Amino acid sequence: MPKLTKGNSMFGAGASPGIMSCIAGRLLCDTFLCSRDLLKEVSYSLTQLAKNQLHKDRKEIAPQDIPSMFQKLESLIELIECAQQDAWLSLELMFHLSVIPLTHQLTKLSGNLWGKTLQGARAQRVEYLLLHAFHEQKYINPDKTSAHANEAKDQRLPKRRIDAGSADRNAEEFGGDDAKLETDHVKGKKGPAYAGGLVLEPKRGLYDKYILLLDFNSLYPSIIQEYNICFTTVEKTTDGSIPHLPSFKEIGVLPKLLRDLVERRKRVKQMMKNAPRIKLQQHDIHQQALKLTANSMYGCLGFSNSRFYAKPLAELITLQGREILQRTVDLVQNNLNLEVIYGDTDSIMIHTGLDDIEKAKSIAVKVTQEVNKKYQCLVIDLDGLYKRMLLLKKKKYAAIKVQFRNDIPYEVIERKGLDMVRRDWSLISKEIGDFCLNQILSGGSCDDVVESIHGALVKVREEMKNGEIQLEKYVITKTLTKQPEAYPDGKNQPHVQVALRMKQNGSCTGFSPGDTIPYVICCEQGTSSAGSSGMAQRARHPDELKDNGKWIIDIDYYLSQQIHPVVSRLCASIQGTSPERLADCLGLDSTKFQRRPNYAADVDHSSLLLGSVDDCERYEGCEPLVISCPSCSSSFDCPVVVTSFCGSTDDETVSPAREKPERNFWQSLRCPRCPIDGDMGRVSPAMIANQVKRQADHFLSLYYRNTMTCDDETCNYTTRGLNLRASGDFERGSVCPNYPHCNGHLLKKYTEADLYKQLSYFCHVLDTEKCLQKLNMEASARMSLETSLSRIRPVVQMAASVVSKMRDRCAFGWINLSDLVVAV
DNA sequence: ACCAGGAGCGC
């Protein structure tokens, strides 16, 4: 009798040999594995799949509840019905994904075993495809070699860069007599074995003119055909360098195979045009299978355990890919005078600067014609027309894509690589992120967008504090890659901790690699989140909170670690806000959110409260608060209130307040240049308030003057954003008028962030409360300082409240001119 | 302030 175990449980995959032997002769379709292959979901639980794919609800039963359900007839029947429903759902899922027809086609194409195709086995499919192809041409195929043939190669450093030098590879590279058999890239090796695709540095920002997305159809298969790359055509090199392109005239086996696949696909697609409805889906699956097969060949050339492993060929292919992309960029920029803003491996994005979709399309036609002239097999094509786009980083962007159905345009939001599309963020942060993205792409004015984002943050914080957010929205999902016990640093991994505890208390039987673990970050009731224990120790399964009041959601964690970073990244190139201000809206200490080093090369040099704890740095670049004497009409820089009193010496260099005589201004409230005695030089609270307000007004008008400068230093174009619509709009998208001679963008010279920082500095100068809290001093010193400050407080109160009101207005993204008429 | 290691994406 075979052992009916769960399977080897590696990634929860497949059935054990025991089970397989019981169903010998039958096909096993594991819908879990199929779904993981064919779909992109945050979780592949049957519940989740049924909901998202089949739009059906599945009743969940906890494993520990099952025994008790046998006790009563009704609950037993319920259990049976649930089991039955699960079976039907699995079956329905299989049909929904067309698993059977698709794997059937794939198997027919490659000539392997259907059962293996159902298990995934992509490498094996290609192996059989090539075995058949070479056999047909009367070649003798290479033997399959074991994976650890060349174990003695660990002299190579792990993670070493592939471009660091290829000289050290001579000995091992072609030591054997057959390049096809090299097993260089042994299992377990981490670093890449060769260079891959080219990724262009994106020109970050928000674009509101049409963007063209052009890409080469099936780049790597096309390269193989274009340059006749094959085992039979490429000359081997002896020094480990990348081989040259073949001059061989006769078509190689791989190119021929691919050509056949492409032609068959063309024929099938042709047939689809006049096919009866019932045949349509069948053809479509056939067509998909042909494409999948063609595209998976390259991957297996670079797979070190493959029978047809051929690093030189894979390297040659990717090298051609990089050169083709670079040539295309050069052609588009230099010959066609268009701006390429991004590109990845086989695609380029072109900023047309046009509002007219038809004109944009005609540019696409022109570009594709020019590029396609140069190649026989390779074809570049228009793949997307973006009305607006937010380009954040390499492989991270979102856009409003305009598509057509029967010539009727409609818009779809496409999101690539952003936090929201990743499974390892909580739903609440994804929802907020989605909201912000929609706002940013909405086309509304900058002020409106910033206002609504800030408003949403304030609102969500309120809701979180009031406990109005469902528990589900806090759930974070992560995948186990090992057995939970097998993690060396399991103490630090929240999902590992949760899995271990669940197994311990018997709420489940255990976990396998590949399982996804849901958890929420909590804190013990009554303690603050900043408590000593690490985050992993505070992770709990959502169910652990439902019947236990001891652990509650750690709101601070979610505000600062889940919501803030997500929103902050989305807004990185949006003028009018900053990480600090977003933190303010979330009620976080804004000084803790300094610009991270990896944002250093970012567009926004004009920023912001670079919240280093050091005030000197934080307010770097701010203009001093100037007080002018009513009597002698001389003026001086106003010192910081607290600094004058506690006499701290270490900020002698605080930029705006460095002159000595002024240091004791706050003690005497007199002009330092006037005679000590007499009534001359007395400065009244109203005067201070008036002067503060006047200077704040000055910076405000500087902001409203809206001077714009090109961000390309060599260009220096400067203008005023006269156009009102444009002035409220996202400046990042407006290309320098010197274009195409300059590829820069216009930026506000004095941004809202600058204004905010300046006003914050004024607040800081006049502050009599917050600074005090930050100072660590003895109780006696604190007392005397308190006394001094309480004397000053009424004097500065008026000025401080005027400027702090303005600052707060600014902080929420709308500056209301009417508020500036303040009675003094 | 760096580095290593892992997830998880994009292509």
Next chain:
DNA sequence: AGGCGCTCCTGGT
């Protein structure tokens, strides 16, 4: 039991 390129997070030093 395809590949590489690129953020990000986390913990450790």
